[in-house]
Amino acid sequence: xxxxxxVIVFPGSNCDYDAxxxxxxxxxxxxxxxxxxxTDLNGISGVLIPGGFSYGDYLRTGAIxxxxxxxxxxxxxxxxxxxxxxICNGFQxxxxxxxxxxxxxxxxxxxxxSKNVTLKVESSSSLFSNKFNKDDSICMPIAHKQGxxxxxKETLKKLVDEDNIVFKYENNPNGSMLDIAGITNNKRxxxxxxxxxxxxxxxxxxxxxxxxxxxxxIGNC
Amino acid sequence: xxxxxxxxxxxxxLDPQGKVTNNALKSIxxxxxxxxxxxxxxxxxxxxxxxxxxxxLTNESxxxxxxxxxxxxxxxxxxx
Numbered sequence: 001x002x003x004x005x006x007v008i009v010f011p012g013s014n015c016d017y018d019a020x021x022x023x024x025x026x027x028x029x030x031x032x033x034x035x036x037x038x039t040d041l042n043g044i045s046g047v048l049i050p051g052g053f054s055y056g057d058y059l060r061t062g063a064i065x066x067x068x069x070x071x072x073x074x075x076x077x078x079x080x081x082x083x084x085x086x087i088c089n090g091f092q093x094x095x096x097x098x099x100x101x102x103x104x105x106x107x108x109x110x111x112x113x114s115k116n117v118t119l120k121v122e123s124s125s126s127l128f129s130n131k132f133n134k135d136d137s138i139c140m141p142i143a144h145k146q147g148x149x150x151x152x153k154e155t156l157k158k159l160v161d162e163d164n165i166v167f168k169y170e171n172n173p174n175g176s177m178l179d180i181a182g183i184t185n186n187k188r189x190x191x192x193x194x195x196x197x198x199x200x201x202x203x204x205x206x207x208x209x210x211x212x213x214x215x216x217x218i219g220n221c
Numbered sequence: 222x223x224x225x226x227x228x229x230x231x232x233x234x235l236d237p238q239g240k241v242t243n244n245a246l247k248s249i250x251x252x253x254x255x256x257x258x259x260x261x262x263x264x265x266x267x268x269x270x271x272x273x274x275x276x277x278l279t280n281e282s283x284x285x286x287x288x289x290x291x292x293x294x295x296x297x298x299x300x301x
């Protein structure tokens with residue numbers, strides 16, 4: 001099947017076009033915007049849930065989007081193993097719907113952070129990180145106010161024991177437990193991360209490290 | 222029938238609004254407050270249903286959407 005990635009669009013998504021551009025321009029794969037009211041992922045071989053402020057961040061970040069009709073199909077397809085990446089608000093949505101464990105709360109320094117950060121690749125065994133080597137140091141931007149990852153002790157232990165932490169911050173900007181910047185599920189087909197790989201795909205943007213994430217993902221679609 | 226739902230962060234969860242507001246109270250001379258947290262108050266209005274039914278609907282609303290059990294706790298009262 002031809003690689004066809006669906007970029008999910010909620011009211012308030014604002015990184016959807018960045019993701020579309022990166023996937024289309026850099027990788028030349030077929031990309032389709034999927035409005036959140038749609039109910040099936042027919043023909044889609046990979047899903048990208050973009051950043052933004054879905055539903056205006058009402059109630060809690062990602063809480064309302066989690067109940068959009070398309071999420072049922074995403075949850076269903078996740079069990080079939082298709083690659084699903086949630087970036088920033090997309091990560092928050094994946095946590096709210098329970099596809100990934102834990103929660104994201106306000107940054108420890110309270111401020112909205114918008115800057116480049118250095119990440120360390122903790123695991124190269126997910127569908128999104130197999131083009132990296134463990135311990136690679138990579139650079140990409142963050143832009144969030146609620147990126148402080150928390151989970152109970154048991155969940156954190158499980159994440160470590162099962163090699164589910166994919167990216168860690170080298171200089172923790174937001175207070176995240178264990179410096180977590182991105183995690184995957186046990187099946188390794190779902191990645192949630194706060195940094196924005198779609199904004200790190202061209203030299204003119206200061207980094208091309210994001211390309212390896214999409215390259216890994218597309219290779220597994 | 223009406224439900225009054227009170228949601229707050231679990232102890233230990235960072236509450237910047239509460240922290241900043243407490244600092245503001247201190248700066249205007251109101252001292253003696255040990256801790257201040259800011260939560261959410263939600264009112265749900267029901268039609269003509271029983272208290273038991275309102276209780277069930279409120280509990281379901283809290284556990285399915287209104288509250289994230291990872292970070293928040295809640296309590297509610299049903300008022301006829």
